Amino acid sequence: MSKRSVFTTITPLPPSVTRQHVLDTFHNHLEMIDLNPLVEERHRIKPPQKATPEEFHCIWYEVTDRVQYLPGGVYSGKVSYPVCFHDLPNGIQTHCYAPMGLEIKGKWSLGGSLPGEPREPVEMGLNVPMVGLYVREDVDMKCNIMLTNFVKKTFKKSHAELVARLSVKAQLQEAAATNSTLASQATSPHLSYAGSVHSSVGSPGFPPQNMSMFPPGLQPPPHYTQGHPQQNQYQAYDPRMSMQSAFQGHQSVQGAYQQQPPPSQFAPSELSNTETSKQDDAKKANGAPPTQEFPPVELP
DSSP states (O other): OEEEEEEEEEEEOOTTOOHHHHHHHHTOHHHHHHTSTTEEEEEEEOOOTTOOTTGGGSEEEEEEEEEESSGGGSSEEEEEEEEEEEEETTEEEEEEEETTTEEEEEEEEEEEEOTTSOOOOOOTTSOOOSSEEEEEEEEEEEEETTTHHHHHHHHHHHHHHHHHHHHHHHHHHHHHHHHHHHHHHHHOSSOOTTTHHHHHHOOTTSOOTTOOSSOTTOOOOTTOOTTOTTSOTTOOOOHHHHHHHHHHHHHHHHHHHHHSOOOOSOHHHHSOHHHHHHHHHHHHHTTOOOOOOOOOOOOO
């Protein structure tokens, strides 16, 4: 006589565990099998005859467990059974066919939200954490009524240790990824960890070292010189200084232009009295009338 048992287990994960590391472990079938403390051996097999049409296209393994029938390891034995794995976007599904009519359908999923992510609604009655990631395992077990309590107790104990190992592994992977990122930044020529942050970022009001203040194709203003004794080469460019220098240069050119007298448009005003009298004497000798002087005409 068989009895069906359906239960759900929620296991919160540490804050340092990332979503991707947990999903990578779920989708690594051999690693999920090896994390179970009861497993002693596993290998890939073909789908058995009892597989359903949907399960026929899954990945199948033959797994051997060491089961303690009496406390303290007084009496134990090995149990081999086929199990299939089916990957899901947010977890994995399993189905094992154990001896004595034991069938266990399991679904592993990753739930919860990390800081900065929108919080998803949680299911009531399962003691689901409001913040952070958690592993959810939904189990549908069909077993002999005489062995239900023993199988259920053994199953929960082994899978609790499996989740604990998975959590520690994810933390180690996250720590290794963080150390690798810091090491790559320390060895990078653009950013060294020892005293390069100040030189690469620069002080307030000063640009970084070995960096031009002007973008490519733009020349510095006339008053800016790299070797000027009275101006720091790292001093920030002020556009008002450039406008003031240009305005002063315009005034100096305009003043020099105003000092020169404008040339007159009339030739008699440019001639001296001596030159005018000489021209009159020459015209009298030739019999021409003398030159008549006209007053200067002012243009409006």
